[in-house]
Amino acid sequence: MPVMASDDFSVHTDDCDRFDDGMPISDLPDEVGSIDDLDCECWSDFDSLADIE
Numbered sequence: 416m417p418v419m420a421s422d423d424f425s426v427h428t429d430d431c432d433r434f435d436d437g438m439p440i441s442d443l444p445d446e447v448g449s450i451d452d453l454d455c456e457c458w459s460d461f462d463s464l465a466d467i468e
């Protein structure tokens with residue numbers, strides 16, 4: 416499940432250590448249109464958005 420960081424609203428995987436006390440979210444934000452929109456390297460294990468959801 417993706418997690419949204421509370422400080423900068425970046426989105427991370429739930430095993431990433433960079434979201435601090437973030438909030439689990441069930442759906443990716445509308446702004447995220449491709450895997451390239453997810454900046455953090457914690458997403459590098461995924462090939463596409465379809466693999467996340």
Ligand SMILES: [Zn+2]
Pocket residue numbers: 426427428431432433434455456457458
């Ligand atoms: Zn991350």
